[in-house]
Amino acid sequence: MFLFLFDYIRYRSQETGLPASVCVRVGDRLFNLHKYPLFSKSGYFNRELTDSNEVVLPQDFPGGPETFEMISLFVYGSSTLVDPFNVASLRCAAEFLEMTEEYTSGNLCERFDIYLNQVVLQSWEDTLIVLQKCQSLDPWAEELLIVSRCIESLAFMACMEILDPERRRDQSVVTLEALSAQRWSSEMVQEILTQDVWIKDLMALPFGFFKRVIGSLRRQGMKEKYVSPVVLFYANSTLFDENGAKEDVSCLLKGILDLLQIGEKGSRVIPVGFYFRLLSESLKLKLDKEYTLKLQNQISGALHMGRVEDFLLPESGIDDVASSIEMTTMESIFSTYVVFHLCPNNGTPSPYNSVVAELWDAYLTRIASDAKIHAKRFMELIELMPISCRQNHDNLYKALNIFLQVHTELSQDEKSMVCKYLNCQKLSNEVCIEAVQNELMPLRLIVQALFVQQLSTHKALKECSDSFRYAHCGDFSGSIPSSRFANSRSQNLVESPCFDVQDTRNQPLSFLLQNDSEKPEFCKKEYESTSFRIQTLEQQLMVLKRSIQLQNTSKKREQGSKKVDPVRPYGLEGRTMSKKRTPLGQVTSCIGTVNLASQRRYASRLLNVFRRFSLFGRAKAKKKPSVTGVWPKPM
Template sequence: MVDFPGGPKSFEICAKFCYGMTVTLNAYNVVAARCAAEYLEMTEGVDHSNLIYKIEVFLNSSIFRSWKDSIIVLQTTKPLLSWSEDLKIAGRCIDSIASKTSVDPANITWSYTYNRKLAEPDKIIEEGMKYRDKFEKVPRDWWVEDICELDIDLYKRVIIAVKTKGRMDGSVIGEALKTYAVRWLPDSVDALVSDEHTLRNKSLVETIICLLPSDKGMGCSSSFLLKLLKVSILVGADKLLREELVKRISLKLHEARVGDLLIPARSPQITIYDVELVQSVVRQYVMHEKYKWDLDVVEKNEKGTDTFILGHGSLLGVGRLVDGYLAEIAHDPNLNLSSFVELSQSVPESARPIHDGLYKAIDIYLKEHPNLTKAERKRICALMDVKKLTVEASMDAAQNEQLPLRVVVQVLFFEQIRSAASVQALNNHPSDTSLSTTNLDEECDKIAEENCKPLGKQMSQMKVTEEFQKNTKLGKNNSKNSRSGAQLLPSRSRRIFDKLWSVGKGHVENKSSETSGSSHSPTSNVPGDSKSVSSSRHRRYSIS
């Protein structure tokens, strides 16, 4: 009998039962025996307490009450799936498994497999708890590893049944899907896209995406979702499913890391990483944030800029993330300038209170793309606001030969303004350090407003001279420190700094002399440069 369910072994069980011999049933052979008995019509109508009755008693009293036996029996239904479905064995196993996953962890008395670290909510931190109590604590996701042995079709049915119960948190469902993906998806890209396993991997990934919690991915970590997106692209998963995954990722983008965003580009793209995909994720994140925040309330908030609250932590995190990603992709020689600029501009200004990260990315891009035109260099540097650079970044930018000269001038000028504002704030409130710190930005803006117009005219026509004057004493210690710091700059930046100091600082101090009665403009005091004073007096260099 070729079509006999279960083959010779199940037939042997039925034959032994008919001859009154002892029959041993277990989780591994009970499905085949039940299907064979059904095939032979060993029902109660033929004989009392027939084999079908005996097997049903065994299933209900033993198998379906056991956690691991229910999983084993469900696995053995695959070769006899049509018979198992007709006899409702698979459905009863799934219901048994789903019911046990919904049991309060405190009431779990059966054994289970758990080789992962406890999740943070499951860690016991109460002091004075006995070691035995700690050891016997059952985590909420105690069940996820055991069901990982199921094939994807049966696994899908189990997860759907668990979700239907409505008692399982989305984070636990997400952990179960992550564990299953780690268990069955290969680590290497070659094995993932091999012809032998492509269809299986594609089906597995698409099924996992469909099973994601209905809370829009909030139950899954952004790292797992991004890795799932990488795999879905490699195996060619359905486009609609990938778009749904992108939406879920955008909701948790602030939790991602730069390494998670480094998704390899696919043909016909020529870049190393898929920049367009990341830009799409960032764009959806920004749209979601704009929708979430009430624009009318934000506009009235004094700390709000660009329709966002400046202190919004997730927005600041995304700003740092994008800057870090820009620094990574800037090494790609095939990355065009437009892609870099568009991604940089995809986040609002309020996401970047400090531009050090953006400056680093721009610096790397300029070094890796030395053939940029003057207009292109100007375009990429326009992304950066020199007023938002820290002192360390400003000092580095002042010595950066890759930056356009105009940008270096701006850096030096605003560093001068910052120093002047600090001195003026201290002079206004010499006994109140906290007050001078608080008013520093206001003083800086005030001085910058007074000096920007004269400087604008100077920058359009300014010519920098190498003439230095010696034997000039500085009026204040802060001025002396600023000038001594300027001596560490390269000759080009130092000459610009000297000119700016005499133009900007002199303007401020001349204005203050009208009320104070005396003021001294700081001049250069660079040792070794006095020899060139007379010879360089008539040499002038233009800055365009």
């Protein structure tokens, strides 16, 4: 370019017959130029060349010698290439030299403004390039509003990209809605930024420009669910990325915290894990208490969406875990939740109380292995969340189990004191069984767990048995009081733990047994128990039926003997007189006083019912032979 300028100067000298009479020094470069072109187009040279032919431009001249050389070519009428990489410095240099319309029409200031407005600011990539170049042009770029125009243009194009139904870019805009099912991590963010998304174009901006872009996005109406990911990804690339450009980390972290949306709106769009990561960095950098409290309050309002993996854990090898800054901070966060969210001003408890309580118990399992935490301190940590919030005590049991494994020196009384808040009725079946067999637990707790386990087993057996009997066997409705099992079909089909809720009410038992191998193991055991009881009752009814048949035969013989011989045989007389007759002709037997006809009807009906149950036994006959054998015909 310097050769081009030299040629223009020589050509100008030959054309006018005047040698270069002006000497301009810019940095370490010296330019010999003609006075008239500079004098006629620049207000700056118009003043400086009045009494002298030598001008020294200041060290902060925008763009330095390279930019002044291009300005000189324009002064001599050259059509030098203007592009996004040099237009900002050219515009600032022209402003410094006062090359405005006041001195000549179509001067450089106007020409460069037209190029900026009609070319650069219409392109996302060109605007980013110009904004990057403006970093070295302060304060000229700010005073000429080049930075502001670029920022507003970027924000406008970002909003238009989201609103554009045709999606001008190939990749859709990234929001945290797509990330809600994932746990936040730096690796996950880096993976997303490998895609061709517009958010990553802003990552290279210095924080001062980036902060202004975020403010413009919000002013122009972009929804927070699109703005917050930009802040999150920028923080990840500058704070948590080891390869990222590091500025003053403390100031950068403070600025990012100021950009984050605080309150319920921020909780909906920013993962809690990200807030925990910022809090961890704040504690390491020993940031002002104002910022750490701000983060703690924000986290406490969104604890129910947190994960134990995101919580602050004391560093390994620390002398006093219970008094560490991480442990103290976690206590403060959960205490804040208890104060402001456990029972707010409207008097309605939060529906997330049980979730937060389980998270706290799960956190205790992470620190319970420290042998330096004594029993009293561990009890204080348990009491931090009210016992009434704990709907499930599984995590609490696990934390206590780990604590007792480490503190083997505790006496039975001390163990009972530490475990006094554990309620076996709120343990799952698996954990309750484990508690029964756990020798580390105090004896009182083992007995309670054993009692609860027996009650659970009895209840489960009863529910499964009732479901089997009354949900699928309508023939029992005649012998079971209707007040006890009203609407038993519809109710038990829904509540049955053993059968899937399908339209099986009109299906035979053989159909229900077709998928028997797919039923839970517990239901199979219940089936075997129920089948055994049915077989026992079947045998008793067979005996009852034979007894009724013998009585009926005896009665017929007695009546026939009366017709043939009025005198009864001695043996038969003794047999019939041994039965106690009632005034109504009833017979008293081992099952009570029952009319013979009623006995026959009752036995026949029960046998018909059990014949349906025989399908049950025959379906299982391939594995286990039936005890009863062949069914007799009903009477």
